[in-house]
Each structure stands twice: as C-alpha cells, then as structure tokens.
Amino acid sequence: MARVLIIGGGVSGLSAGIYAQLYGHQAIVCERSESVGGNLIGWQRNEYHIDNCIHWLTGTNPHSDTYKMWEELGALGDVEIMQGDSLYTCEYGGKRLSLKKDLDELKQDMLLISPQDKNEILSFIKAIEALQYICNIGGKDHSEGFGAWGYISSFPLLLKYHRMSTKELARCFKSEMIRQFILCFLGDDFASSALLFVFAHFTALNGGIPRGSSYEMAQRMKNRLVSLGGEILTKKEAIKINCENGIAHSVLFKDGTVAEADYIVLTPDPKMIFEKIIDLKMPRQLKQAYDNRRLFRFSSYHCAFSCNCNDIDFTGDFIFEIPENAQRKLHTKYLILREFSHESSFAPKGKCVLQSLTFCNERIAKEFIELRKNTNAYRAKKQELASLIKELIIARFPKLESSLTLIDMWTPATYHRYVNSEIGSFMSFAMVPKQSLSRMSNKIKGLKNVFLATQWQQAPGGLPIAAQGGKLAIEAIVKAEARQVKHNSKKPVPIKAFN
Numbered sequence: 196m197a198r199v200l201i202i203g204g205g206v207s208g209l210s211a212g213i214y215a216q217l218y219g220h221q222a223i224v225c226e227r228s229e230s231v232g233g234n235l236i237g238w239q240r241n242e243y244h245i246d247n248c249i250h251w252l253t254g255t256n257p258h259s260d261t262y263k264m265w266e267e268l269g270a271l272g273d274v275e276i277m278q279g280d281s282l283y284t285c286e287y288g289g290k291r292l293s294l295k296k297d298l299d300e301l302k303q304d305m306l307l308i309s310p311q312d313k314n315e316i317l318s319f320i321k322a323i324e325a326l327q328y329i330c331n332i333g334g335k336d337h338s339e340g341f342g343a344w345g346y347i348s349s350f351p352l353l354l355k356y357h358r359m360s361t362k363e364l365a366r367c368f369k370s371e372m373i374r375q376f377i378l379c380f381l382g383d384d385f386a387s388s389a390l391l392f393v394f395a396h397f398t399a400l401n402g403g404i405p406r407g408s409s410y411e412m413a414q415r416m417k418n419r420l421v422s423l424g425g426e427i428l429t430k431k432e433a434i435k436i437n438c439e440n441g442i443a444h445s446v447l448f449k450d451g452t453v454a455e456a457d458y459i460v461l462t463p464d465p466k467m468i469f470e471k472i473i474d475l476k477m478p479r480q481l482k483q484a485y486d487n488r489r490l491f492r493f494s495s496y497h498c499a500f501s502c503n504c505n506d507i508d509f510t511g512d513f514i515f516e517i518p519e520n521a522q523r524k525l526h527t528k529y530l531i532l533r534e535f536s537h538e539s540s541f542a543p544k545g546k547c548v549l550q551s552l553t554f555c556n557e558r559i560a561k562e563f564i565e566l567r568k569n570t571n572a573y574r575a576k577k578q579e580l581a582s583l584i585k586e587l588i589i590a591r592f593p594k595l596e597s598s599l600t601l602i603d604m605w606t607p608a609t610y611h612r613y614v615n616s617e618i619g620s621f622m623s624f625a626m627v628p629k630q631s632l633s634r635m636s637n638k639i640k641g642l643k644n645v646f647l648a649t650q651w652q653q654a655p656g657g658l659p660i661a662a663q664g665g666k667l668a669i670e671a672i673v674k675a676e677a678r679q680v681k682h683n684s685k686k687p688v689p690i691k692a693f694n
C-alpha cells in the first residue's frame with residue numbers, strides 16, 4: 196500500500212483521494228483552508244446561504260460517461276437532480292431568448308425570432324445533436340450514441356464550429372437578438388464549440404444541479420473519502436516538496452510540520468506550484484499555455500442580494516445588456532443575474548438570493564488582488580461596484596427597489612486568497628478556436644513520483660475536468676506501482692470494490 200499525499204482539497208484533490216483509496220492505497224488530503232471543497236463551496240450569511248459554484252454540472256444524465264465517475268466519487272448520492280427549464284435567458288431590445296432544456300423548443304424559438312436565419316439555425320441545432328450522440332446522450336431519451344458512420348459524417352460540421360470563435364458564430368446570424376444570445380454567455384473570444392458543448396449537454400439533461408448544490412456536493416465527496424479510510428488534514432498549507440535524486444520524499448507545511456509520502460499529487464494552480472512549492476521548471480506544455488496570449492485567463496466578481504421572490508420574473512440565469520456608461524465602469528457589456536428559487540432552504544420563506552456575476556480579464560483580476568493590500572481602498576471599490584450593480588438591477592426590475600439588499604460581495608482577490616490561484620481564476624484557460632481538446636500530461640520532468648491533477652491541464656476546466664484529473668493522477672500511480680511489482684517483486688495491492 197502506497198502513502199499518497201494529495202495537496203489541495205478541492206474537487207481534484209478529493210477525487211484523487213477517493214480513487215487512491217479505491218485502488219487500495221492510503222490517501223492523505225492536505226488542504227490549506229479550514230474546510231475542503233475549494234471552489235465547490237457555499238457559505239452562510241445570517242439566514243441566507245450563498246452558493247459559489249454549480250450553475251450546471253456535466254454528468255447528471257445516467258447515460259453519460261461522466262455520471263459513472265460522479266457515482267464512484269459519491270458526488271451525487273441519492274439526491275434529486277434539478278434540471279431547470281432553462282439555463283440562461285438573454286434579453287435584448289425588449290425580447291427574450293432562453294437556452295431551454297428542450298432542443299426542439301429552442302429551435303422553434305430561434306426560428307420564430309429570425310425566420311431569415313433558418314439555414315444557420317438548422318445547422319447549429321444539427322451540430323448540437325451530433326455532439327450529443329458523440330457523448331452517448333443523443334436521441335429522444337438522451338441515451339444513444341453514434342455508430343462509426345455517425346462520427347465520420349458529423350466531423351465536417353463540428354470542425355466548422357471548432358474553428359470559429361463565438362464572435363464569428365454570432366456574425367453568421369442576421370438577427371441581432373440571436374447574436375446577443377450567443378455572445379452574452381461566454382463573450383466574444385471563446386471557441387463556438389464550447390458554446391455548442393454547453394447547449395448539447397444542457398438539452399440532453401446532462402447539466403443539472405444536485406439538490407443542496409455546491410456545499411452539499413463537496414460534503415458528499417468528503418464523506419465518501421473518509422468512509423473509504425482516507426484522511427483529511429485541514430489548515431495544512433504545503434510550502435515545499437522535499438526531493439532527492441529525482442524522488443520526492445516529503446512535504447513541508449507552513450506550520451513547520453513535515454509529512455512523508457511515497458507519491459505526491461499536486462492540485463493547486465500550477466503557477467503557484469512551480470513558483471512557490473517546487474523548485475523545478477513548469478512542464479513545457481503548461482508553460483506554453485500560460486505564455487500563449489490566445490489562451491486567456493479570467494475571473495469574476497459577485498454580489499449576493501436578498502430580495503422578495505415574487506419580484507423576480509425569470510428562473511435560472513438572466514443576462515442583459517447594461518448602459519454604456521456602466522459598461523465602461525464594470526468593463527463588461529452584460530450583467531449576469533442568477534436566482535436560487537430552486538433551493539428553498541437558501542433563504543427564509545418568501546425571500547430569495549439573487550447573485551450578480553461580472554466576468555473580468557486577467558488585468559482587472561490582478562488590480563483587485565493588488566487593491567486588497569489597502570483595506571480601505573478595496574472596501575471603497577467594492578461598495579462603489581455593489582451600488583452600481585444594485586442600481587442597474589433596480590433600473591431593469593423596478594419592483595425590486597424596496598426589497599433588494601446586499602448581503603455579500605466577493606472578487607478575484609477573494610478567490611486568490613481562499614484557493615490560492617494566481618489571478619483568482621476558478622476555471623482553467625478559456626477554450627479558444629482550433630484549440631487541441633486533449634489533456635496535458637500529468638508528469639513532472641525530474642520527479643518520478645509526483646503527478647499533477649489540475650483543471651489547468653485541459654481548457655476550459657470545470658468540475659468534471661478537475662475530478663478526471665484526480666482520477667488520472669491515481670491511475671498513473673497505479674501504473675507506477677505495477678512496474679515496481681514487476682521489477683522488485685513487490686506484493687500487489689488488492690483493489691477495493693468500485694461501488
């Protein structure tokens with residue numbers, strides 16, 4: 196049995212810990228915060244619960260491959276999967292268009308808004324359907340896969356979208372409403388195939404929210420790890436990996452303690468790993484990704500308000516264009532609002548949590564992190580932004596004027612502080628046109644027994660990519676152990692049941 200030390204207790208780390216236990220090894224997850232979950236987290240503000248993460252979770256359709264992984268990780272438990280009627284609604288020029296869970300309805304809505312775009316709409320819908328079949332979630336029951344011919348025949352269509360940015364995709368449509376519908380969700384510069392991916396999974400009922408949302412999902416994964424015999428150490432910040440002759444033998448923590456390990460799995464932002472924890476060069480592929488200006492990073496700032504539920508007339512996410520003077524101040528064209536009526540326990544009866552999300556680029560994210568060093572200036576900036584966002588919401592929904600109350604605000608500086616990501620990013624690099632979809636290696640040149648398990652190895656990151664990273668790192672360890680069994684006649688480790 197190998198002792199596997201896992202640095203970071205987010206989804207990547209919990210997944211690595213669970214798979215290590217399942218493969219018969221001893222997992223010790225070391226997390227620098229007081230609790231595990233990383234970005235998959237929610238917190239209380241008086242009688243309100245604020246959810247930080249799951250808008251949609253890929254892998255909630257039992258026919259998808261990812262579902263099996265979530266089951267092994269105990270992430271879904273036996274809770275209800277909530278599949279909202281729509282993922283987001285875009286409002287433009289007084290009209291609304293929603294990404295509905297029923298693809299036929301979406302097609303009809305788009306055709307109704309813009310009959311002159313019929314050919315482009317049909318091509319877009321066909322590509323969504325093709326992607327569903329490729330992911331084994333096609334057909335009426337969202338349970339069918341393609342045969343070999345299906346893959347081949349859909350290739351040219353999917354390639355067309357893979358080469359296009361969202362901005363170029365939007366330009367294919369004559370209707371301004373449809374253009375805005377495409378641009379408001381991921382912005383201008385993402386690969387349009389990333390948008391197709393979202394549409395394909397949501398409309399194949401493979402993008403729901405497990406009841407209890409982010410916090411509860413993290414707790415279930417934590418419980419699964421502990422029930423398998425894994426250990427969790429909190430308030431343990433790794434500051435150095437101690438190595439000798441190409442082998443890492445222990446980890447030094449900020450509190451001065453040292454833990455020994457046969458293998459180490461590293462899950463934090465690689466920028467932090469290779470600048471602060473390991474005295475080695477970042478692997479070439481990752482370095483190239485950080486240096487590649489096309490592969491931009493991003494973060495966001497958020498306000499959480501309480502309000503009367505009856506005063507909101509949308510469900511899911513609602514995105515609208517804001518006036519130009521506000522666009523200049525917030526550095527964004529759109530404001531994204533999200534309501535949580537699907538989780539009645541998040542607020543007292545009759546009340547709702549309404550969150551705003553404003554994406555920001557690397558430069559602005561770094562400005563927030565820098566500003567936080569001056570507490571008063573940072574507080575003033577947050578107040579200024581929160582007031583403006585409140586004004587914008589009330590201007591759009593005047594009924595909310597009497598009940599809208601700020602309960603919390605957080606920024607890239609918050610993410611930087613809590614999950615130790617360099618610019619406060621919580622996803623990986625943005626997925627851009629023509630980008631390779633393969634995952635970067637988890638090996639580190641010069642260290643035989645240390646593996647990476649980060650969402651940064653595959654754009655655009657997210658929960659399934661993080662969890663998959665943990666699984667792959669452990670599979671690499673299992674292979675390394677098998678090699679030792681062969682060469683040193685070490686006894687093989689019995690594998691626990693994967694149930």
Ligand SMILES: Cc1cc2nc3c(=O)[nH]c(=O)nc-3n(C[C@H](O)[C@H](O)[C@H](O)COP(=O)(O)OP(=O)(O)OC[C@H]3O[C@@H](n4cnc5c(N)ncnc54)[C@H](O)[C@@H]3O)c2cc1C
Pocket residue numbers: 202203204205206207208225226227228231232233234235247248249250251252253431432433434462463464467472613614615616621622623648649650656657658659661
């Ligand atoms: C607002 C928001 C909405 C999102 N929505 C979705 C969504 O709808 N669907 C989806 O799939 N994804 C979503 N995500 C992304 C998702 O949360 C992340 O992809 C995922 O949580 C990443 O997990 P991770 O374990 O790789 O990294 P992290 O969550 O960053 O975890 C890394 C952990 O390592 C710890 N750590 C760092 N340095 C050290 C150290 N030196 N020593 C010990 N521990 C350390 C950190 O404290 C942290 O707990 C969202 C994220 C946010 C913030």
